[in-house]
Amino acid sequence: MPSERTRILLTDEGPALVYGPVEFVLPDGTRTYSQRPVTALCLCRRSRRYPFCDTSHRKRVRSGSEGRC
Numbered sequence: 001m002p003s004e005r006t007r008i009l010l011t012d013e014g015p016a017l018v019y020g021p022v023e024f025v026l027p028d029g030t031r032t033y034s035q036r037p038v039t040a041l042c043l044c045r046r047s048r049r050y051p052f053c054d055t056s057h058r059k060r061v062r063s064g065s066e067g068r069c
């Protein structure tokens with residue numbers, strides 16, 4: 001049994017947080033690496049830095065704000 005496990009935290013509205021150094025393999029076979037302690041992996045596909053989250057998932061169009069002071 002491995003002594004260390006990779007932890008992936010799935011958030012409600014944003015990225016998956018991957019703990020520890022990690023290698024990603026994209027559908028086209030491209031490999032990319034992250035040495036960060038925690039890497040935010042984009043699940044919404046809006047990131048300009050895909051496969052990494054750039055917080056684009058937070059951008060929302062305000063509705064119902066017309067006419068307010």
Ligand code: FES
Binds near residue numbers: 042043045057
């Ligand atoms: S999850 Fe953050 S930009 Fe996609």
